[in-house]
Amino acid sequence: MTETIVKNEYDVLEQQKQAVEDIISVRLITDENAVFSRTDGGFVSLTFTGEDGKTVEYNRVAVHRCFPHSDPNHYISIREPDGDGREIGLIEDLSSLSDETVNMLEEQLSLRYFTPKIIRLKNIREEYGYSYWDVVTDKGACRFTVRMGSGNVYSIGKNRYLINDLDGNRFEIPDLYEMTPREIKQLDLFI
Amino acid sequence: MVDTLKKVIPESVLDALNKRGVETNSINAAVCADMTNDGELKNIYLILTDARLVFALSNSEDDMVFSGASPLRSVSSESIGEFYEYKLDRLTNPKIIDQVVGGLFVVDIDGVETWLCRFSGAKLREMRRFCKALECSITGEKPPDENEDDAVYCPKCGHPYPEKGRTVCPKCMVKRAIFFRILSFFKSYRLRIVFLFLCMMISGVLTSVSPYLTGSVLFDKVLTRDQALPEKLGIPGNFTLMLLLLVLSIAAVQLIQQFVGVIQGRLAAHLVPGVVAKIKGNVFASLQRLSIGFFTRRQTGSLMQRVNSDANEVMGFFIDGLPYLIYNIFTFAFSGIIMFTLDWRLALASFFLLPPLFYVSYRLLPRLWHAHGRRSRTVRTLYALLNDGIGGARVVKAFGQEDHENRRFSKVNDRVRDAEIQVVKYGNRFDIAYSLAREIPSLLVWSLGALLILRSSGTFKLGELITFINFLHMMQGPMHFFSSIFRWWTNSMNAAQRVFEIIDANPEIAEKENALHTDIKGGITLNNISFGYEPNKTILKNISFSVKAGEILGIVGKSGAGKSTLVNLISRLYDVDEGEIMIDGANVKDYSFTTLRGAVAMVSQETYIFIGTIAENIGYACPDASRKEIVRAAQAASAHPFICRLPDGYDTIIGAGGRELSGGERQRISIARAILADPQILVLDEATASVDTETERAIQASLEKLVRGRTTISIAHRLSTLRNADHLIVLDDGKLVESGTHAELVEKRGEYYKLLELQSKALAMRSIED
Incomplete structure (x- = not known):
């Protein structure tokens, strides 16, 4: 009787240990242990062989950046798409993978991090706590509205700025000093 | 259905769809997504009919317009280009997969999970609704009742509200000038304000009288022994008495002016704290009324600053600025009238620089406005940082990060300094312009006046010149005041704008009109x-x-x-x-x-x-x-x-x-x-x-x-x-x-x-x- 209790407890502790290990360990994804491929539906699937030698197939994976602004091509987290979104593994350096894989993953990343770059600033008008932007981006011309004064325009690197609009859309100014003096002057309000 | 449909799809597109065999009457749901599969910003119409899901790419070259921006003039030429469709019986399990920005519209086509369309954050709500409609179509469920969205457009001008739940139209609010709104806070002090106004008028008139007394009257009437004036007063020839009378009246003017000033000060002293308290109370009450979401979206430090210093700043102008503005305008106007009646040439010389001066200030004003807005923003960041550093003192000490905090602070502090410098810089330009406008006329009046005395042999007298010089001297005060009133006005309206933003913010969670007042049992x-x-x-x-x-x-x-x-x-x-x-x-x-x-x-x-x-x-x-x-x-x-x-x-x-x-x-x-x-x-x-x-x-x-x-x-x-x-x-x-x-x-x-x-x-x- 006592034996079984102790044994059960031991099992549970083992389980617990395993679960904790699962959470705190870092699994790296490389060309050796992972095969990514395109699905017909425009997603990416993954066949992954873990350290224990077990191979798992994922019909679709989610691709997240750990440092979307400061280091977009390193530490790419590959996650289960649904539920908790548990991490399957981490790609330390995107460029270490085959070109084909890199292309595939970059497609997925561009879906997730849609951020048009502002290439021309036609006008910014400020009125009553909102600023109204009229811009041309690499994805087309558009107009959007930004709430003033609560950090919706912020620096994400040297001379690089990110703008959040009312819809939660993001726009990027890749290099402030690439812009014309007139445009910089308009941005003066925010920077 | 057709009416709501037309809000989503312009008629020209509906026509084009009809030509491709999509009957308007067969449309059950429609939405306009805003991106091609490559992420180009473009309208894509998604249309759900009884049997099909249709995608139609717009051929419009117009700018994409996101929430809050004013809509473009309606484009009649919009039609469709690329067009593809899916039979509904091939589709199962539609869903929206959220992305960092916007989302993907995903459906299983013949069992293969496929993303069909991307869209930005602007379309998230509409796409969810559309997705639900598709799901209901597939499963045969009854679609949920479309509850009409809250008002999105301003009923007056059709401008969309920049934010959901904040039914304040920025465009129409500008018209309802902030200035008059602030005046409404003074309403209950009406009588006091009338008195204040009267006092200012009296002192304005009196101020412009004394240069005349010490100039023309003293020099041209008394010192030149002009017989007309003493005769009129019934003391012919007695110029010593005349002089005494003059001195007495100058003293009397001064005395009355001081007296009026005291009354004015007392009236204002009663007014100021009352109105400031009223505005602060108003803002605080508005804050209490707002939903919890408002506070989580904003930094507490910046809110605290608003309640406190913005109200003070607004009032500073209304209490100290406005009365003196009125007083100075009176002084200016009366002096002007007197000067023009005395001699129009010299009057013109004194005033001719005013129009260009006002033009210059008008041009510099927007820049000053920006500089001020920027300063107050950086100051707000500084407050928030201060809050952070002091509130988190325990953590800072525990990790020995005092230096790091110092650096963080000094970075923002430097920005405040720079913004401050910019404000002073633009302010200085004003000062220069105004000094010029003061000194040049003074020089002109001296030389022109002297010339007139030399040339006109008697018709233009020394006293008049002295009166003019007195006036110019006296007008330096108001002039200087006018140069700073712009700065003041900018500052105060900036603050008022922020104050009203809070007062006008609508709580996202509002009580219904005929809300229930009952005892709750607790199920x-x-x-x-x-x-x-x-x-x-x-x-x-x-x-x-x-x-x-x-x-x-x-x-x-x-x-x-x-x-x-x-x-x-x-x-x-x-x-x-x-x-x-x-x-x-x-x-x-x-x-x-x-x-x-x-x-x-x-x-x-x-x-x-x-x-x-x-x-x-x-x-x-x-x-x-x-x-x-x-x-x-x-x-x-x-x-x-x-x-x-x-x-x-x-x-x-x-x-x-x-x-x-x-x-x-x-x-x-x-x-x-x-x-x-x-x-x-x-x-x-x-x-x-x-x-x-x-x-x-x-x-x-x-x-x-x-x-x-x-x-x-x-x-x-x-x-x-x-x-x-x-x-x-x-x-x-x-x-x-x-x-x-x-x-x-x-x-x-x-x-x-x-x-x-x-x-x-x-x-x-x-x-x-x-």
């Missing part, structure tokens, strides 16, 4: 609710459960599963995005706030202590509570023993600046608060999270007393605290994964069992090790 039902703090991050997904009045419901789940969010929804701190929450069979939205908040009390993991005595803190929700009731509540919350040990007992001042209480003590005070409130529905959100085991036992005991006869919703990590729950639900990642009684869930051997087993075994092991 709670959740029907399929979904909720997210931000539009594209759903925290809770399709949760349904119900609790009978008087029952205890336990909510279990990992951290971040959405437990606290769920209870926030029940007391309506936030409104659900989808589904409904019913209390006693009526929607929570139908209850008045007094009924709802009076019936629900919360003991949460964050305990907030207000500045005041312990007794006041316990009695926070019921200020009429007697001492006896307060002591009894404290006893029930096992707070009484520690309170009695304090030297000042229940009168101990706690909260910011008061006596420090430990986490457990604060928790017990907030439990006492809930006990005293005597709610029908009690929410315990990790009520015993920050106390030691012994205190927890004491609190558990008091809670057990407290929950009797009330509907209780209890969140806990430690499952042992939920052992007397009638019903348990398990949340995982915002979804309800299990529900049932303790016994049922143990039987089921699912998530709950796993959690329970882990905890109890861990506890058992610990006690063996001990």
Whole structure:
């Protein structure tokens, strides 16, 4: 009787240990242990062989950046798409993978991090706590509205700025000093 | 349907669709997404008919317009280019996958999970609705009633409101000038203001009289022994008496002016504090009215600054600036009239620089406005940082990051300095322009006047020149004032704009008009609710459960599963995005706030202590509570023993600046608060999270007393605290994964069992090790 209790407890502790290990360990994804491929539906699937030698197939994976602004091509987290979104593994350096894989993953990343770059600033008008932007981006011309004064325009690197609009859309100014003096002057309000 | 359809699809596109065989009458739902598959910003029409899902790419070259921006003139030429369609019977399982920005519209086509379309955050709501419509079409369910969106466009000008729930049209508000709005705060002081106005008028006139007396009258009438004036006064030839009279009248003018000034000062002194207090009170009341979401979106430091210094700044102008502006305008006008009647040539020389001067200020004004806005923004950041650094002093010290904090601070501090310098820089340009406008005319008047005296032999007299010089001298004050009034005005209107932003903000959660005032018994039902703090991050997904009045419901789940969010929804701190929450069979939205908040009390993991005595803190929700009731509540919350040990007992001042209480003590005070409130529905959100085991036992005991006869919703990590729950639900990642009684869930051997087993075994092991 006592034996079984102790044994059960031991099992549970083992389980617990395993679960904790699962959470705190870092699994790296490389060309050796992972095969990514395109699905017909425009997603990416993954066949992954873990350290224990077990191979798992994922019909679709989610691709997240750990440092979307400061280091977009390193530490790419590959996650289960649904539920908790548990991490399957981490790609330390995107460029270490085959070109084909890199292309595939970059497609997925561009879906997730849609951020048009502002290439021309036609006008910014400020009125009553909102600023109204009229811009041309690499994805087309558009107009959007930004709430003033609560950090919706912020620096994400040297001379690089990110703008959040009312819809939660993001726009990027890749290099402030690439812009014309007139445009910089308009941005003066925010920077 | 056709009407709502036309809001989404322009007629020209409908025509084009008709030509491709999509009958307008067969359309069941439609939405306009805003991106091609490559992410180009372009209109894409998604149309759901009885049998098909149609995609039509717009050929429009117009700018994409996101929320808040003014819509473009309606384009009649918009038609469609690329066009493809899917038969509905091939499609299953439509869904929206949220992305960092916007989302993907995903459907299984012949069983293959495929993303069909991308869209930005602007379309998230509409796409969700469309997705639901498609789902209903496939499953044959009845689509949910389309509840019309809240007003999105300003009824006056058709401009879209920049933010959902804030029905203030910025465009129309500009017309309703801020200035006059501030004046409305002065309404109740009407009589005083009339007097003030009168005083200013009198002193304005008097000010312009004295240069005339000391100039023309003294030099041309008295000193040149002009006979006309003394004769008129009945003292012919007596110029000594004449001089005496003149000196007396100059003295009298001065005296009256001083007297009027004193009255004016006293009137203003009564006015200022009253109006400032009124504005501050107004802003504070507005803040109280706003929903919790408003505060989480903004930095507290910046809000505090607004309430305080902005009101002062606005008033500074109205109290000190405006009266002097009026006074100076009077002085200016009267002096002008006198000067022109004396000699138009010299008057012209004195005034000719004014128009260009005002033009220059007009041009410089917008820049000054910007510079000021920028300064106040940086100052606000500084305040927030200050809040951060001082509030987090413990962490800063613990990690030895004082230098880092200093650097962080000095960075922002430098920015404040730069912004300040810029303000001074633009201000200086004003000063230069105004000095020029002052000195050049003065030079001109001297030379022109002297020339006139030399040339005109008698018609232009020395006294007139001296009068003019006096006037010019006197006008330096008003001129200087005018140069700074612009600065002042900018500053004050900037502040006013920020103040009104708060006053005009609409609470996202509003009471219904004929809200219910009834007694709540406490039965709670959740029907399929979904909720997210931000539009594209759903925290809770399709949760349904119900609790009978008087029952205890336990909510279990990992951290971040959405437990606290769920209870926030029940007391309506936030409104659900989808589904409904019913209390006693009526929607929570139908209850008045007094009924709802009076019936629900919360003991949460964050305990907030207000500045005041312990007794006041316990009695926070019921200020009429007697001492006896307060002591009894404290006893029930096992707070009484520690309170009695304090030297000042229940009168101990706690909260910011008061006596420090430990986490457990604060928790017990907030439990006492809930006990005293005597709610029908009690929410315990990790009520015993920050106390030691012994205190927890004491609190558990008091809670057990407290929950009797009330509907209780209890969140806990430690499952042992939920052992007397009638019903348990398990949340995982915002979804309800299990529900049932303790016994049922143990039987089921699912998530709950796993959690329970882990905890109890861990506890058992610990006690063996001990």
